[in-house]
Amino acid sequence: MLDKMKVKLMDFMQGRYGADHLYLASVPVYFILAIVQIFADIPFMSVLLMAFFVWMFYRVFSKNIEARRAENAKFLAFYGRVKKRVNPVWQRVRDVRKYRYRKCPECGITLRLPMKRGTHTTNCPKCKHRFEVKIRV
Ligand SMILES: [Zn+2]
Known part of the structure; x- marks a missing residue:
């Protein structure tokens, strides 16, 4: 059947x-x-x-x-x-708990940064530009 x-x-x-x-x-x-x-x-x-x-x-x-x-x-x-x-x-x-995303002011690529509150200095892996990143929340 x-x-x-x-x-x-x-x-x-x-x-x-x-x-x-x-x-x-x-x-x-x-x-x-x-x-x-x-x-x-x-x-x-x-x-x-x-x-x-x-x-x-x-x-x-x-x-x-x-x-x-x-x-x-x-x-x-x-x-x-x-x-x-x-x-x-x-x-x-x-990624909201672990990372924050910031744009490099020099070349414009988006960086994924570890979520650490405060002001940090970071290096862009592409253009090697050093800049300050503020992570509040
Ligand atoms: Zn860059």
């Missing part, structure tokens, strides 16, 4: 695109929007959610694999750009 269903599903998926990164990323987005819709009464939200749901599965079952791959590549490029921007911010949040 289960094997028969499995075979049928495999036949159905033959030549179809399947799940990709864009699909995997859209699943949590769909659920977040669905939860938001429960609490906030946004007009046409249910229609939009339905359209989004249809679009998600239209992509998975699509036979135009090249077009779906191109969409996924665009999404991955976009995601990479976002990640590049967000990662340094995340790093600072994670």
Whole structure:
């Protein structure tokens, strides 16, 4: 019984695109929007959610694999750009107890300095400029 269903599903998926990164990323987005819709009464939200749901599965079952791959590549490029921007911010949040970040006044690179309160002198590893750093909190 289960094997028969499995075979049928495999036949159905033959030549179809399947799940990709864009699909995997859209699943949590769909659920977040669905939860938001429960609490906030946004007009046409249910229609939009339905359209989004249809679009998600239209992509998975699509036979135009090249077009779906191109969409996924665009999404991955976009995601990479976002990640590049967000990662340094995340790093600072994670380091908040151990390090402080200061820019070198000479060359502008960002230095990660140990979290020690007070005024210190530091050397820029890039341009060797010596400057004072004040760390209060
Ligand atoms: Zn420097």
